[in-house]
Amino acid sequence: MLCITINPAGCATFIETGNTNTPDGVVVLIVDGLGNGYINPERDVKAIDGSVLQKPGLSNLPYIYDQAVIFDSVYVPALKGNSGHNVIMTGNRDADDTMVGYDNASIYDVVRKHGYLTVGVLERGDSEEVVAENDLVIHDTTNSINEPVMQVSVSGNREIDVLPLLEKEFETHASRALSRVESTPSGSIQRYYAYNKLALDAAMDSINILEKEGRDTKYFITVNIAALDTAGLYRGYEGYGQCIENLDSMIVPLYETCRENNLALVITSDHGMAFPDAESRGGAKSEKYASANEVRNVPLIILSPNIKQQRIQETIGQEDVAPILLSTLGIADRPAFCEGREKNLKEYAVLKVVSPGITSMKLSNSGKEVCSGSNDSMYYITGLEKNKQYTLETVIDSSGETYKETLSIENDRVIEIKEKDEKQDSTASPENNMHLVGGVLIGVINLTGLAIIFRIMRN
Incomplete structure (x- = not known):
C-alpha cells in the first residue's frame, strides 16, 4: 500500500513506495586532524622517515566499525585555511568561506529546505559564513584549548519552539567552558581531553533536549572537536595518540544515543596529521607534510538505521562526502556547486520530480503502476527498488504537454520537467x-x- 502525504517543508507531495527507515536526524562529528590510518584497523600508519608508527590502543571504535559503513580511502584536496570544512559542507573541492555563504551552496541550505533544524557545536572551522548557515551555533572564538571563549549565535527562526531551550542550554555551556578547562592542570594532556569534552557534552545535551521537547523536529547537528589537531602540533605523536584513545572512550555515549533515537552518526575529519618520526611534533599544511598519506586520507564512518554495514574499498574524494550524506538522509537535492559523486548506501533510491506548473504524474514498472500523484508541481518518491527500470509519465495541466522517460535508478535522481517553449527560448533566460x-x-x-x-x- 502506498503512503502519500504532503511534505510541509517543501510544499510537495511525498510518496513512500516501501519501507525506508530514514533517520530522524544526523550528527556529523568532524575530528580535526584525524588521519584515517590511526583508527582504521585495516590500515597501517608511517612516519615521514618511513618507520611504522605504533597505533593507539582502541576498544570502542573497532566495535563501531563493525556496525558501520567504512570508507577505506577518502582523499582531501590541497589544504588551505578551513578548506576541509568547506569541502565537506559544499561538495566542492575548491570551496572557500565565501562559497559556503552563497544561497543553496551548503548542505545546511539543502537540509533546511527539507525541514531540518541546523545546530553547530564548533571548536574550529567556524567562519562567519559557517556560523550564519546554522540556525543555532555555540563556537569558540579563540580556538584556544587554554582560554576558550565560547559564543552562542542564533540566525534561525526563534519561533521554533525548541530553539529557545537549546539557546539557553548553550549559554550555560558557554559560561562554564573556561572554568571546566582550567580545572585541569595547565599544560597537561587532561586539558586537551577537557576541551574536546566541552563540545561532546554540548552536543549530547542538545540531542536530549531535541528528543524530549522537539520530537517532531528533524535536526542536523555538526560537532567539531579540535584538541587532537592541537595535540599533534604541540605534543607530538605521543600526545596525538593519547587524544585518539581518549576520543575512543568519549564517543560511546554519543554512539549509543544516536542508535537509541534513530539518528545517523557520521565521523570524518578535515585532514589528517603526519609526523617526521615517533618522537617529533606533527604537521599537515606545510610542504613537508601535506602530501603524506596520513594527512590526505581521512576517515568516513557512517552509521544509519537505513544502511547496512559494509566496507568500501574504492577511493573517493572529500567532495563526495556531501552527496553521500544527503543520500543517506533520503534527500535527492544537492548543493548548488556540488561536484562530488554520490554513492547510494541505502537499499532503495529516491526520485524527485519537478515541473513548472501543476502536473499529474505516474511511475510504473513493467507496465504496473508503482505510484501516481496529481495537483502538485513537485513529487518526492522514496523507497524505490534499485536496479529496476521505471517509466515516468507526466502531464502539465495548464498546457497538456506530456513527458515520458524510462529510468534506471541506482542513485537518487532529480528529474526537471520543462515546457517545450522554455527549452526552445533559451535567449530569454536570466543567464x-x-x-x-x-x-x-x-x-x-x-x-x-x-x-x-x-x-x-x-x-
Missing part, C-alpha cells in the same frame, strides 16, 4: 541576459580604452 549585458559592458570598456589610446597618440 543569457547576463551574458548579453556582459558583452555590452566589455564592448564599452574596449571602446573607451581605444579612445584613450588614440588621444594619447594624438597628443
Whole structure:
C-alpha cells in the first residue's frame, strides 16, 4: 500500500513506495586532524622517515566499525585555511568561506529546505559564513584549548519552539567552558581531553533536549572537536595518540544515543596529521607534510538505521562526502556547486520530480503502476527498488504537454520537467541576459580604452 502525504517543508507531495527507515536526524562529528590510518584497523600508519608508527590502543571504535559503513580511502584536496570544512559542507573541492555563504551552496541550505533544524557545536572551522548557515551555533572564538571563549549565535527562526531551550542550554555551556578547562592542570594532556569534552557534552545535551521537547523536529547537528589537531602540533605523536584513545572512550555515549533515537552518526575529519618520526611534533599544511598519506586520507564512518554495514574499498574524494550524506538522509537535492559523486548506501533510491506548473504524474514498472500523484508541481518518491527500470509519465495541466522517460535508478535522481517553449527560448533566460549585458559592458570598456589610446597618440 502506498503512503502519500504532503511534505510541509517543501510544499510537495511525498510518496513512500516501501519501507525506508530514514533517520530522524544526523550528527556529523568532524575530528580535526584525524588521519584515517590511526583508527582504521585495516590500515597501517608511517612516519615521514618511513618507520611504522605504533597505533593507539582502541576498544570502542573497532566495535563501531563493525556496525558501520567504512570508507577505506577518502582523499582531501590541497589544504588551505578551513578548506576541509568547506569541502565537506559544499561538495566542492575548491570551496572557500565565501562559497559556503552563497544561497543553496551548503548542505545546511539543502537540509533546511527539507525541514531540518541546523545546530553547530564548533571548536574550529567556524567562519562567519559557517556560523550564519546554522540556525543555532555555540563556537569558540579563540580556538584556544587554554582560554576558550565560547559564543552562542542564533540566525534561525526563534519561533521554533525548541530553539529557545537549546539557546539557553548553550549559554550555560558557554559560561562554564573556561572554568571546566582550567580545572585541569595547565599544560597537561587532561586539558586537551577537557576541551574536546566541552563540545561532546554540548552536543549530547542538545540531542536530549531535541528528543524530549522537539520530537517532531528533524535536526542536523555538526560537532567539531579540535584538541587532537592541537595535540599533534604541540605534543607530538605521543600526545596525538593519547587524544585518539581518549576520543575512543568519549564517543560511546554519543554512539549509543544516536542508535537509541534513530539518528545517523557520521565521523570524518578535515585532514589528517603526519609526523617526521615517533618522537617529533606533527604537521599537515606545510610542504613537508601535506602530501603524506596520513594527512590526505581521512576517515568516513557512517552509521544509519537505513544502511547496512559494509566496507568500501574504492577511493573517493572529500567532495563526495556531501552527496553521500544527503543520500543517506533520503534527500535527492544537492548543493548548488556540488561536484562530488554520490554513492547510494541505502537499499532503495529516491526520485524527485519537478515541473513548472501543476502536473499529474505516474511511475510504473513493467507496465504496473508503482505510484501516481496529481495537483502538485513537485513529487518526492522514496523507497524505490534499485536496479529496476521505471517509466515516468507526466502531464502539465495548464498546457497538456506530456513527458515520458524510462529510468534506471541506482542513485537518487532529480528529474526537471520543462515546457517545450522554455527549452526552445533559451535567449530569454536570466543567464543569457547576463551574458548579453556582459558583452555590452566589455564592448564599452574596449571602446573607451581605444579612445584613450588614440588621444594619447594624438597628443
